Every structure is written in structure tokens, then in C-alpha cells.
Amino acid sequence: MPLAVYVLGLGIFTQGTSEFMLSGLLPGMAADLGVSVPDAGLLISAFALGMVVGAPLLAVATLRLPRRTTLVALQAVFVAAHVVGALAPGYAVLLVTRILGALAYAGFWGVAVATAVALVPADAKSRAVALVAGGLTLATIVGVPAGTVLSGHAGWRAAFWAVAAATAVGLVCTLLAVPADRGPGGAGQARSVRAELRGMARGALWLSYAITACTFGAVIVTFSYLAPLLTDVTGVPDAWVPALLALFGAGGLLGLVVGGRTAHARPLATLGWGLGALAVISALLAVAAHATALVVVLVLLLGAAGYVTxxxxxxxxxxxxxxxxxxxxxxxTAAFNVGNTLAPLLGGVAIDAGFGYASVAWVGTGLAAAGLVGVVWAARLERAARGFVPVLQNS
Structure with missing residues (x-):
């Protein structure tokens, strides 16, 4: 596997730490900024919304630009947004910087995955994508707990400074390791928006996007409020929270390794089993949120089931x-963040309605079930396309 693929994963790690570290910072940020925890949770949704808009927008805007130049420029914008965020005097400025940082991160995601896929042969594309996406899992294992610990000792702003510094290091690595393009669009081939739009005109693709949104939403809705759920419902001491967030990430890494091995040969089966497990685990977490020992196990399994897909x-x-x-x-990338935008909002609605922090796991159960329905539908479409079943059947 080319070194550049690992460096692209590093870029996702440093920026992905910012995407998810707020799950461990919400209580402290809410107190410092003078807002409620659900309102602070909107900073997660704002970041996700920036990614939903930024991914396709920046993909179009940078389509004919050299990929390495684009990656470096986007990392530079991300660093600047986090420096301003660390200095933000209040909630409104921080909200704006979260959106701007998300726009840059979204662009980086799209270009990074396309670059990794272009650097490897066809039979290694799934592995390359898994390695790049593995940076996000590493962020949940190392970056998010580290940010939580740093925030506990030096305040949430210190975590923002740390992300800015780490991303600056990633920028230098990108500049050194990612091959220079031989022409606009990379690999010496000019790309056009019209040609790519024609390539996307497939119903099965958009169904896949819907599955992505449901799947990631099912994971992130619980993870976003995991810290207050653990402390306020399960009764876990604050000092345990970073370790349990790391446990979620360790489960995610395990799931990513397994999913990376099965995704190429059996993608729909991987999605089906993963979503089924995710629905069951989320429901168990909602029911058994007061049982500390069981919750610890379920946090590990939640990460594994969420990331195996x-x-x-x-x-x-x-x-x-x-x-x-x-x-x-x-x-x-936009589909992932549709889930990342709507799921915390739905979780916040459930909390504000008086159902408590454990209710977010029920939201996750429903989203996982919706994703599973999408997988069944996708399997039917695939069988029909291969001629195993007629496209239309009499009822």
C-alpha cells in the first residue's frame, strides 16, 4: 500500500478528532459558553451540516485542480478555523468556525478518498478506502479520549489548539508524501462535472447514500451523547469517560478490520449483519443504561457494529x-453527514422532550432498522439487475 494512503488516513485522523471530540467536551463547553448540553450538541450538527454542503460543493469547485494542492489548501483552512475557534469569545463565533472547518474537512474527505482509490489497483481499493477511513476510527480511539483528558486539565480550548497543531503536521506530511499530479484532476486526466454527474445517475447509488445516512446516524446519535449518558444515567465517574470513549473506538477499530476483509466480496451481507447487530445493541443500551458492567460491554460492541459497515x-x-x-x-461524505446532522438533532429532541439521555439509543435503534430495510431493498435491486428475479412481481 503506498505511503500516501497512510498519510491521507493521518489527515482524516487529525481532522476527524475535531469532528467527534465534542462528544467528550459537551458538558464543559456548555458550562463555559452558558448554554444547555443539547444546545452545545448543536455544534456537532453544525459541523455535520457544513460537511453535507461542503462535500459536493468543494468536489465540484476543485474537480479540475491538482489533488495534492487541494488537499494541502483545505488542511490550511481547517487549521485557521480551529485557531479562531480556540480564541472564540462566545457560542456564535464558535458555531461559525465549526461550519467553516467542516467545509474544509468535507472537501478533504472527498479528495482524499478519490486520491487513495486512484493510487491502487482495483483489487486493493476497498483496503485503501478502509485505511483512509481508519483514520477516523483512530480518532475515536486516541484523539477523542485525548481531547477529553486535555479538556479536563486545560479546558476545551486547549483541545482545539491541539487539533490545529496536529493538522498542521498532517499538512506537511501530505505535501511530502502525496504524489504531485501530472495534470488537472490528477493522473494526467482532465475531469468534467458533466461527465461525473452522468456517472452518478443511478438509483442504486442514491439508495446506497440513504443507507449510509441511516447507518452512520444510528451510530453517532448515541455516541454524541455518550458522555452525559454514562455520567448521568449509568453513574460512571467523570474520570472513566475518556477510557470508555476509547473502548468505543477500540470496538470501531475491530469492526473496521473485519469489515475491510469482507466488504469487497460481500458488501451487502456486511451491511446487513452490521445494521442488524447495531439495532439490537442500541436497544439493549437503551434498556440497560443503568447497568454499569453491561453498558461497558455494549459500548465496545456499539463501536464494532457501527464501524464494521x-x-x-x-x-x-x-x-x-x-x-x-x-x-x-x-x-x-455528504450522506454520512446527513446522518451526523439529523441524528444528534433527533437525540436532542428526545432529551428535551423529557425522555432522558438513554432515549438517544432508541433513536439509534430506529435508524439502524431503517438502514436494514434499505439493504434488503438494495439486495433485491441487485438480484433483479443480474436477472435472478423479475424487476416487477405480481402481488
Missing amino acids: NPALQSRVFTLAPGAPTLVGAGN
Whole structure:
């Protein structure tokens, strides 16, 4: 595997730490900024919303630009946004910087995945995507708990400074390790928006995007409020929270390794089993939120079930739309963050309605079930396309 693929994963790690570290910072941020925990949780949704808009927008805007130059420029914007965020005097400024940072991160995601796929042969594309996406899992294992610990000792702003510094290091690595393009669009091939849009005109692709949104939403809705759930419902001491967040990440890494091995040969089966497990685990967490020992196990399993689907979600879209290597990845990034935007909002609604922090796991159960329905539908479409069943059946 080329060194550049690992460096792209490093870029996702440093920026992905910012995407998810707020789950461990929410109580402290809410107190410092003078807002409620659900309102502070909107900073997670704002970041996700920036990614939803930024992924396709920046994919189009940078389509004919050299990929390495684009990656470095986007990392520079991300660093600047976090420096301003660390200095933000109040909630409004911080909200704006979260959106701007998300726009840059979204662009980086789309270009990074397209670059990694272009650097490897066809039989290694799933592994390359899994390695790049693995940076996000590493962020949940190392970055998020580290940010939580740093915030506990030096305040949440210190965590923002740390992300800015780490991303600056990643920028230098990108500049040194990612090959220079031989022409606009990379690999010496000029790309056009029209050609990529034609490549995306497939119903199965958009169904895959819907599955992505439901799957990631099912994971993130619980993870976003995991810290207050653990402390306020389960009764876990604050000092345990970083370790349990790391446990979630360790489960995610395990799931990513398994999913990376099964995604190429059996993508829909991987998605089906993963979503089924995710629905069951989320329901158990909602029911048994007061049982500390069981919750610890369920946190590990939640990470594993959530991330086992990631390689299939990421790589399958390139199979469905090989003629749109940049926009299809950007669309999938947007789909991930549709889930990342709506799920915390739904979780906040459930909390504000008086159902408590454990109710977010029920939201996750419902989203996982919706994703599973999408997988069944996708399997039916795939069988029909191969001629195993008629496209229309009499009822």
C-alpha cells in the first residue's frame, strides 16, 4: 500500500478528532459558553451540516485542480478555523468556525478518498478506502479520549489548539508524501462535472447514500451523547469517560478490520449483519443504561457494529458509479453527514422532550432498522439487475 494512503488516513485522523471530540467536551463547553448540553450538541450538527454542503460543493469547485494542492489548501483552512475557534469569545463565533472547518474537512474527505482509490489497483481499493477511513476510527480511539483528558486539565480550548497543531503536521506530511499530479484532476486526466454527474445517475447509488445516512446516524446519535449518558444515567465517574470513549473506538477499530476483509466480496451481507447487530445493541443500551458492567460491554460492541459497515459503505459507491470517482465520494461524505446532522438533532429532541439521555439509543435503534430495510431493498435491486428475479412481481 503506498505511503500516501497512510498519510491521507493521518489527515482524516487529525481532522476527524475535531469532528467527534465534542462528544467528550459537551458538558464543559456548555458550562463555559452558558448554554444547555443539547444546545452545545448543536455544534456537532453544525459541523455535520457544513460537511453535507461542503462535500459536493468543494468536489465540484476543485474537480479540475491538482489533488495534492487541494488537499494541502483545505488542511490550511481547517487549521485557521480551529485557531479562531480556540480564541472564540462566545457560542456564535464558535458555531461559525465549526461550519467553516467542516467545509474544509468535507472537501478533504472527498479528495482524499478519490486520491487513495486512484493510487491502487482495483483489487486493493476497498483496503485503501478502509485505511483512509481508519483514520477516523483512530480518532475515536486516541484523539477523542485525548481531547477529553486535555479538556479536563486545560479546558476545551486547549483541545482545539491541539487539533490545529496536529493538522498542521498532517499538512506537511501530505505535501511530502502525496504524489504531485501530472495534470488537472490528477493522473494526467482532465475531469468534467458533466461527465461525473452522468456517472452518478443511478438509483442504486442514491439508495446506497440513504443507507449510509441511516447507518452512520444510528451510530453517532448515541455516541454524541455518550458522555452525559454514562455520567448521568449509568453513574460512571467523570474520570472513566475518556477510557470508555476509547473502548468505543477500540470496538470501531475491530469492526473496521473485519469489515475491510469482507466488504469487497460481500458488501451487502456486511451491511446487513452490521445494521442488524447495531439495532439490537442500541436497544439493549437503551434498556440497560443503568447497568454499569453491561453498558461497558455494549459500548465496545456499539463501536464494532457501527464501524464494521464503514468499508462497505465507502467502497461500494465507487463500484456503483465508477464514472464519477470524485463526486461519488463527495456524495457519500455528504450522506454520512446527513446522518451526523439529523441524528444528534433527533437525540436532542428526545432529551428535551423529557425522555432522558438513554432515549438517544432508541433513536439509534430506529435508524439502524431503517438502514436494514434499505439493504434488503438494495439486495433485491441487485438480484433483479443480474436477472435472478423479475424487476416487477405480481402481488
